[in-house]
Amino acid sequence: MILHVLRRLATGLVLAVLVTMITFLLLSTSFDDIAGSVLGSSATPARIEQQKAQLGLDRPVLVQYLDWLSHAVRGDFGLSYFTSEPVRSAITARLGVTLSVVLAALLLTAVVGVTLGVLAATRGGVVDRVAQGASLFGHLVPNLLIAIGLVWLLALRLHWFPATGYTPLGEDPTRWAASITIPVLALTAAGAASLTSQVRGAMIDELRKDYVRTLRTRGIRPRAILLRHALRNAAGPALTVLSLEFVQMFGGALVIEQVFALPGFGSYAFNASLQGDIPIIMGITLFAVLLVVCVNLLVDLANGWLNPKARIR
Amino acid sequence: MNTPPSNAAPAREQGGRDETPAGGRAPVRRLLRDPQAVLSAGVLLVVVALGLLTPFITEHGPNQASLEAINDEAGTHGYPLGGDKSGRDIFARLLHSVNTSVVSALIGTSIALAVGVTFGLIGGYYDRRLRGVTEWVFSLVMTFPGLLLLIVLLPVTRGDYRVTMMIFGVLLSPGIYRLVRNLVLGVRNEPYVDAARVSGLPDRRILGRHILYTVRGPVVIATAFLAGASIGVQSGLAFLGVGSSTVPSFGAMIADGFTNFYEEPLQLLWPSLALGVITACLVLLGNSLRDVLEGGRPKPSRITAPSRRPTTGPAAEADPPGLLTVQDLAVAYPTPSDGLNEVVSGVTLSLRAGETLGLVGESGSGKTQTAFAILGVLPAEAVVTRGSVRLDGRELLGLGERELSGIRGRAIAYVPQEPMANLDPSATVGSQLVEGLRAATPTPRREARERALALLDRVGIADPRRVFASYPHQLSGGMAQRVLIAGAVASRPSLLIADEPTTALDVTVQAEILDLLRDLREELNMALLLVTHNFGVVADSCDRVAVMRQGRIVETGDVLDLFRAPGHPYTRTLLDAILDEHAPRTDPPGIADERPLKEVR
Numbered sequence: 001m002i003l004h005v006l007r008r009l010a011t012g013l014v015l016a017v018l019v020t021m022i023t024f025l026l027l028s029t030s031f032d033d034i035a036g037s038v039l040g041s042s043a044t045p046a047r048i049e050q051q052k053a054q055l056g057l058d059r060p061v062l063v064q065y066l067d068w069l070s071h072a073v074r075g076d077f078g079l080s081y082f083t084s085e086p087v088r089s090a091i092t093a094r095l096g097v098t099l100s101v102v103l104a105a106l107l108l109t110a111v112v113g114v115t116l117g118v119l120a121a122t123r124g125g126v127v128d129r130v131a132q133g134a135s136l137f138g139h140l141v142p143n144l145l146i147a148i149g150l151v152w153l154l155a156l157r158l159h160w161f162p163a164t165g166y167t168p169l170g171e172d173p174t175r176w177a178a179s180i181t182i183p184v185l186a187l188t189a190a191g192a193a194s195l196t197s198q199v200r201g202a203m204i205d206e207l208r209k210d211y212v213r214t215l216r217t218r219g220i221r222p223r224a225i226l227l228r229h230a231l232r233n234a235a236g237p238a239l240t241v242l243s244l245e246f247v248q249m250f251g252g253a254l255v256i257e258q259v260f261a262l263p264g265f266g267s268y269a270f271n272a273s274l275q276g277d278i279p280i281i282m283g284i285t286l287f288a289v290l291l292v293v294c295v296n297l298l299v300d301l302a303n304g305w306l307n308p309k310a311r312i313r
Numbered sequence: 314m315n316t317p318p319s320n321a322a323p324a325r326e327q328g329g330r331d332e333t334p335a336g337g338r339a340p341v342r343r344l345l346r347d348p349q350a351v352l353s354a355g356v357l358l359v360v361v362a363l364g365l366l367t368p369f370i371t372e373h374g375p376n377q378a379s380l381e382a383i384n385d386e387a388g389t390h391g392y393p394l395g396g397d398k399s400g401r402d403i404f405a406r407l408l409h410s411v412n413t414s415v416v417s418a419l420i421g422t423s424i425a426l427a428v429g430v431t432f433g434l435i436g437g438y439y440d441r442r443l444r445g446v447t448e449w450v451f452s453l454v455m456t457f458p459g460l461l462l463l464i465v466l467l468p469v470t471r472g473d474y475r476v477t478m479m480i481f482g483v484l485l486s487p488g489i490y491r492l493v494r495n496l497v498l499g500v501r502n503e504p505y506v507d508a509a510r511v512s513g514l515p516d517r518r519i520l521g522r523h524i525l526y527t528v529r530g531p532v533v534i535a536t537a538f539l540a541g542a543s544i545g546v547q548s549g550l551a552f553l554g555v556g557s558s559t560v561p562s563f564g565a566m567i568a569d570g571f572t573n574f575y576e577e578p579l580q581l582l583w584p585s586l587a588l589g590v591i592t593a594c595l596v597l598l599g600n601s602l603r604d605v606l607e608g609g610r611p612k613p614s615r616i617t618a619p620s621r622r623p624t625t626g627p628a629a630e631a632d633p634p635g636l637l638t639v640q641d642l643a644v645a646y647p648t649p650s651d652g653l654n655e656v657v658s659g660v661t662l663s664l665r666a667g668e669t670l671g672l673v674g675e676s677g678s679g680k681t682q683t684a685f686a687i688l689g690v691l692p693a694e695a696v697v698t699r700g701s702v703r704l705d706g707r708e709l710l711g712l713g714e715r716e717l718s719g720i721r722g723r724a725i726a727y728v729p730q731e732p733m734a735n736l737d738p739s740a741t742v743g744s745q746l747v748e749g750l751r752a753a754t755p756t757p758r759r760e761a762r763e764r765a766l767a768l769l770d771r772v773g774i775a776d777p778r779r780v781f782a783s784y785p786h787q788l789s790g791g792m793a794q795r796v797l798i799a800g801a802v803a804s805r806p807s808l809l810i811a812d813e814p815t816t817a818l819d820v821t822v823q824a825e826i827l828d829l830l831r832d833l834r835e836e837l838n839m840a841l842l843l844v845t846h847n848f849g850v851v852a853d854s855c856d857r858v859a860v861m862r863q864g865r866i867v868e869t870g871d872v873l874d875l876f877r878a879p880g881h882p883y884t885r886t887l888l889d890a891i892l893d894e895h896a897p898r899t900d901p902p903g904i905a906d907e908r909p910l911k912e913v914r
Contacts, residue, residue, distance in 0.1 A: 219722030
């Protein structure tokens with residue numbers, strides 16, 4: 001068991017190294033521009049070369065990468081080219097904003113997706129059509145439009161929630177909740193749409209299986225069969241979809257943060273990329289990969305708990 | 314869940330989705346009959362055509378700004394939808410954005426398809442080692458947040474949306490890869506592919522001709538969704554301000570409209586509407602394609618007692634003596650053309666307490682459907698069209714699921730055919746037994762546990778504690794069947810229905826299971842309805858036998874009489890058929906019990 005976790009973590013680290021290396025190699029094609037943008041538009045080619053040397057960008061790419069990696073391993077992600085702010089603390093500060101939105105959306109997605117999916121699979125008729133319609137709507141309308149629609153309705157028309165801005169949790173929990181409500185709803189729409197269809201399909205498959213009939217012949221109530229047996233068996237594939245949703249939402253949060261002016265990971269990444277702030281870009285890439293690795297590991301463990309066949313003994 | 318069954322009619326419940334299986338008629342013709350497909354494809358065609366005709370129907374360039382046109386009303390100065398906050402023609406920008414979207418969709422989709430299909434074919438067709446590598450690479454691509462990568466790589470793409478869409482295409486490819494790989498894995502061992510290989514066709518030809526042919530349907534469907542995703546991402550990035558400001562795009566227009574929302578809300582509406590309509594049409598078209606090419610999506614089935622047609626059947630007839638009385642039972646399934654197809658047509662049976670009745674017939678004769686109808690566990694779409702099922706004088710047909718679950722387990726129990734498929738794979742054997750025990754008779758958990766262990770011991774399981782804590786996949790088929798028998802007799806039912814209880818088992822185990830059933834029947838004084846196709850089993854275990862054919866009972870009688878002098882020609886044929894084989898069991902019953910049981914794997 002512990003061995004399995006360690007092995008998964010090790011592959012995760014290999015993945016992190018590979019992704020950051022590829023990113024760095026790709027970025028290395030634009031080092032000239034980056035040095036130029038640090039200096040401003042009036043930079044002469046000679047100044048650019050000088051700047052590159054100063055930033056260490058003139059060394060062989062692989063040497064630079066290994067240099068970055070050896071520092072990153074020790075927790076040192078370097079300083080921003082533009083603000084000289086330490087990258088690690090800047091990222092962790094902003095990660096809280098993004099994670100509170102993404103995790104809340106993930107939780108809501110799970111609740112809504114499973115509820116709608118189960119209802120659609122077991123009630124049929126009108127409930128099924130409504131659930132499928134809602135799921136279709138989530139697929140049909142791009143995230144961006146849902147976000148804008150929600151701002152228009154909930155903030156501008158009804159004034160229930162603020163349209164933009166963020167209040168930290170520590171400052172005022174109620175206002176924090178209000179400030180992330182619309183972003184969370186916007187992120188949930190698409191996620192819940194795919195989870196609903198996944199859960200619906202998996203539940204329909206499970207309910208057709210023989211063991212459900214046998215449980216019925218034992219006098220076990222339908223509700224217990226649904227929740228204790230069928231849903232548990234259907235939960236494995238749903239969890240996998242949920243982990244992919246997490247990755248999706250992490251990307252989607254970029255757009256959402258921009259719409260709602262949230263000071264999160266996404267807007268930070270965006271500004272850094274516009275400027276070519278390599279330490280920040282690299283730090284963000286690494287954090288994102290590690291986060292994904294952790295989520296996948298959690299899903300893996302949960303799957304093992306749900307499905308005894310997949311359990312490592 | 315206790316809806317009266319009369320209003321259920323689950324067959325109609327799901328509305329009129331066409332049930333014709335895929336591949337019946339030509340797909341294109343069926344697509345043309347689907348209004349959703351025609352409408353969404355039509356809208357897309359019109360939009361693309363408008364985009365292509367842009368130079369001829371607009372007066373202004375997409376970036377041509379005029380001070381007079383700033384926030385202009387719609388329809389003035391040759392600005393059909395007015396001007397935006399920079400004085401640009403909104404109509405012209407919309408049409409140019411259509412072209413940007415089309416180009417994005419083309420680039421993203423074609424890259425995703427090229428990469429995904431190529432590697433999917435390779436990964437699925439060639440050996441495992443190569444697949445391991447492709448698998449790893451694609452799961453790597455899949456785990457990365459795509460949008461974040463596109464933004465992180467801004468310095469590389471320099472904001473050119475075409476380069477960005479190429480990278481996005483690569484990010485989309487894992488989905489296609491998995492789709493194609495699975496399809497190829499499914500067909501690579503099909504006889505026609507084998508035949509092609511044996512006849513010496515090069516792999517390249519086989520892949521191109523035979524395998525690509527089977528994957529084209531799902532790939533066409535995926536393409537619609539890929540195009541939608543590409544357009545969505547391109548707009549999202551443009552909304553963020555990624556990319557050149559001179560490229561007109563829905564995203565950029567939405568961003569402009571968003572900042573200008575309080576003054577001119579319509580400026581936000583037009584691009585949102587256009588983007589929404591295009592992506593919605595792509596998803597709807599994709600769904601239609603899926604329905605046409607792959608058949609309808611699965612329909613929900615409720616856990617509910619079978620629906621029953623109101624009937625004028627033999628209601629108040631005098632009860633014949635006995636435990637179970639089935640009279641004129643008929644079960645039907647709806648056909649695609651809204652008719653009903655009868656699978657059980659007027660079965661009449663009766664069982665006295667403690668008696669064993671064999672229900673014999675070849676597969677498809679309706680034996681199992683009869684058993685399910687008695688238990689009230691027919692599939693949701695089945696309809697009981699007439700008849701009566703009485704247990705101890707109580708009519709079971711027409712009872713709701715809740716009332717039935719009070720009877721099941723306690724008065725009537727069931728042993729299935731496929732032991733492995735009839736245990737919940739993710740619950741321990743013990744928890745399933747305890748749950749059943751406590752559902753039938755409220756028992757404290759500890760007591761139920763003791764009773765379950767005793768039952769496991771009774772059905773001949775060598776190490777009850779170990780099996781109690783095992784999961785079904787850790788058991789052999791024979792042990793699983795013993796567990797199921799233990800579960801069935803746990804609450805001492807008066808009637809046990811066993812549906813081919815030995816068919817799926819090894820020959821050596823079959824006799825043991827039959828012996829066990831027979832012993833338990835005597836011990837608990839149960840009546841046993843033994844559904845089987847095997848006359849040997851009947852001769853061995855049954856008092857009486859009913860022969861079933863095409864949904865009807867053709868002959869009923871005492872086992873000895875029937876073997877001696879079969880009345881119906883069909884019975885004679887069945888008997889002749891088995892008499893050619895060896896006697897089904899030759900071992901004396903005593904030996905079976907001493908044989909070592911299969912160990913827990």
